[in-house]
Amino acid sequence: MAEGMIAGMCGSDSLQNEQIFVTNRSNAARLRELQERYGLTAISQSDVDWHGMDVIILAMKPKDLTAALIELQDKVQEQQVLISVAAGIQNEQIEHYLPKNQPVVRIMPNTSSTIGESATAIAPGKHVSAEQLNMVTELVAAFGKAFVIKEDQMDVFTGMAGSGPAYFYKLMEHFTETGVAAGFDQDTASQIGIQTMLGAARMLVETKEDPACLRKKVTSPNGTTAAGLEALNDAGAGEAMTKAILSAAERSNEISEDLKKQLLTR
Ligand SMILES: NC(=O)C1=CN([C@@H]2O[C@H](COP(=O)(O)OP(=O)(O)OC[C@H]3O[C@@H](n4cnc5c(N)ncnc54)[C@H](O)[C@@H]3O)[C@@H](O)[C@H]2O)C=CC1
Numbered sequence: 001m002a003e004g005m006i007a008g009m010c011g012s013d014s015l016q017n018e019q020i021f022v023t024n025r026s027n028a029a030r031l032r033e034l035q036e037r038y039g040l041t042a043i044s045q046s047d048v049d050w051h052g053m054d055v056i057i058l059a060m061k062p063k064d065l066t067a068a069l070i071e072l073q074d075k076v077q078e079q080q081v082l083i084s085v086a087a088g089i090q091n092e093q094i095e096h097y098l099p100k101n102q103p104v105v106r107i108m109p110n111t112s113s114t115i116g117e118s119a120t121a122i123a124p125g126k127h128v129s130a131e132q133l134n135m136v137t138e139l140v141a142a143f144g145k146a147f148v149i150k151e152d153q154m155d156v157f158t159g160m161a162g163s164g165p166a167y168f169y170k171l172m173e174h175f176t177e178t179g180v181a182a183g184f185d186q187d188t189a190s191q192i193g194i195q196t197m198l199g200a201a202r203m204l205v206e207t208k209e210d211p212a213c214l215r216k217k218v219t220s221p222n223g224t225t226a227a228g229l230e231a232l233n234d235a236g237a238g239e240a241m242t243k244a245i246l247s248a249a250e251r252s253n254e255i256s257e258d259l260k261k262q263l264l265t266r
């Protein structure tokens, strides 16, 4: 996810690549690779000048976040904004490990940030000023569309947009497999699927019509689409999408509940 955000930020005009510093725990080869690929500054953790950063983005797995916060506790500056991308970890849980009043913002990007097309949620913690929220919103807009939401909407946003690209990729896998089974070669079947999905998405963006209205325009009475939609309906496709979003949201909630239990048992 970190590289996805880096690629989006480096591809946008709103930031200079030299303004971006990247570090990791110990993988020097990976840092060299990122520096060469994006022209940013990649440095080992012991060499980071933490004081010089306006914003620190934490992009490790939820299970590694606590250790990282403990490491940062005595390095962060009062006005630095800490951004976490960790699914399921609440602002309050992050603030718990940091100096009093530290500004913390939780965001939920998706991997389409790589091409500047993420749908990213932003939920500010309680010590974030309006100016800091604006700054984070601008930063996030460098890799896609930003949505400032309430923190209690974060689990469902994660189910919709954080995990969302995977649902569409999964659908595309089935779409392509079906084309291949019917006789197209892999590449042709894949291109048919990509163009169909891209065209449908761009129709939504450019015509601004709602999906039900566009769907009806494709569907001739007693025609092919009606037969296809009936099969989708019979197979429970709509219900499956709702279940996918809600299951991912539930998992996001579980992650924060697990952390709460760990904190209580300490
Ligand atoms: N993969 C996705 O589509 C999305 C992921 N996220 C969130 O992004 C975070 C990262 O996910 P992925 O990129 O998929 O995982 P990943 O495992 O590919 O990357 C995490 C990286 O963090 C590094 N790391 C761990 N502790 C560190 C520390 N103390 N300092 C520096 N680096 C450290 C690990 O070595 C690893 O390279 C997770 O919290 C996840 O919930 C959020 C939105 C979408």
Ligand SMILES: O=C(O)[C@@H]1CCC=N1
Pocket: 087, 158, 162, 163
């Ligand atoms: O699967 C995950 O947990 C992460 C968070 C959202 C997308 N990927």
